[in-house]
Amino acid sequence: MSRVFVNTMNRLMLPKLAMPLVPVGFTILFSLVSLLIVCFLCMPIIGLFTSITLDHLYAALRSPHLRSGVALSLFTSIISISLIVMLGTPLAYMLARSSFRGKQLLEVLVDLPMVIPPSVAGIGLILAFGRKGLIGSWLADYGITISFTVVAVIFAQVFIAAPFYIRSAKEGFKDSSKEMEAMARSLGASWWRSFSQVTLPLARPYLLSGMLTSWARALGEFGATIMFAGNFLGRTETLPLAIYSAMNEDLGVAIVLANLLLVMSLLLMATVRMLAVERR
């Protein structure tokens, strides 16, 4: 590489990019490679933002997909995240504090939904809670149907999104240490009071960021939902499913819906970042 080029790079940006102890050549190489991957990652997002026109907006506002999709997505995801917090917090606490046999296995099971394909989750949910499923057939005897209802939407979201909350909450409970809780006990606090006044406040940033990540994941749930709950306008058609439906009818509406979800996700992730700063 010519000296002139290196000098120019140095003057332009390297002082800020420079990594301690890394030679200039590698810094330049790494910067270029990074630029490539960042461009790739940003392109779809830029595409989404730039493709919106006023016509699309008018079409979307008139579209039934938007109204029912936003309402249903908010309604189901809020219920899902509430369920996840209520049911996941005790589990996260137990995973952080006790060391029972088979704990490792349990942790793998809890994390599993994060990595399995949503379509696999969808089939699993059908086989468990569908009309002919393990529990579903038993429920059907009492006249209760889950599949293809709003409950199925919530089931799919809870299944896919719960691990994100449980993981983060577990970290939080590990961080607000056992000893801190014991300290509160020795000062006269009952278990519940030491939990609510010491452990919870200390784990709060972790719980909140887990909640937001989990919520973002629930909002975006597509695969498991479409398989287990189907795609019925006004009943099970959440925003991600609405985008899919709109694609076949009017691409403009799909673009607007997609932008809407994108902004929601961005806001949630930005909040998570801010919480991560508070943690330190």
Add this chain to the structure above:
Amino acid sequence: MISVQLKRQFPTITIDVHTQFSSLMTVVAGQSGSGKSTILKMIAGFAEPDDGYVQVSGKYVYNRSQRVNIYPEKRKIGYVPQNYLLFPHMTVFDNIAFGLVQRKVAKKEIVIRVEQAMELCGIRHLQDSLPRELSGGERQRVALSRALVTEPTLLLLDEPFSALDVQTKRHVRTEIMDILTSASIPAIMVTHDPMDAITFGKQVHIMERGRLVQQGAYDELRMKPRTRFVAEFAGLTAYPGVAYSERSGLLHILLHEGVELKAVGETTGEVLVIFDPTDIIIAREEAGVQHATRNSFPMKITEMHRTINGTYRLHLKDKVELQASISAEAKEQLALNIGDTIQASIKAAAIRVEPLYAI
């Protein structure tokens, strides 16, 4: 009066302790891993023994055979941990008030008592600070006032000074002693620092590998140390060996390392050889000079450190390792350097021989 019997088996160590802590301040000293912190946790109720009891002023807070196991919050035992464990999300005032709030003390009284406790520990000006804004010494005082304000029947201190730097340590130590004396709450302090035992040491318990091997005032431990660790903790040098009588009347001791020593005494068999490192005489080798010391060995200087009081501490090595003190003047006169071989001597009469105590 605290009386305990604690047994607990861990993979690496078995704790088996049976004793009474009767004086106002008891020091439990031992190396890290000797189980000393664990017995504090058992007394506080954070860890459960396999068997035994804990009795505080006549009342059982734990008794395995009677199935008594009172929750930590009902034991009225104050605890100051090594890392202080101040609640990071609360101000100094709220930290100290925490115990009183839990006990549902009236608000007005809380303010009065917290202010008294802060006054006692000299941290009144810090009441609105957060723990992360405090220095080590200040944190330590907050932790102490937080424990004292609830007026516990017993105070447990786990290595209270280990996180402080040397200078702070020295004056905080005497301050804490004054505070504890004026509060007159019985306390057990766990430490590995001999200085703590010297400062607080009316009653020192020495713990080794899960067991209490010796107890007494620091000076008593120094007079008659039972084990090598006790001797070294008391600032002495000790080696295990085998002793037998010689016709000359002197005791002949073969150390495990292969060195032979001569001493005055009658104890034979497995023994512990003890001497004060200040009794070691350092000399340059001079052929043909006759002297009265019975034990004289050529040893190599491996390290040489200047100490706070101006003397030099020499690390010597031959078959055994040895530390000796020497004045700066003597060091100059003998022109000692690391790597030099010198003659280390000690009189037979300066060596004490005690029967070896089996742990």
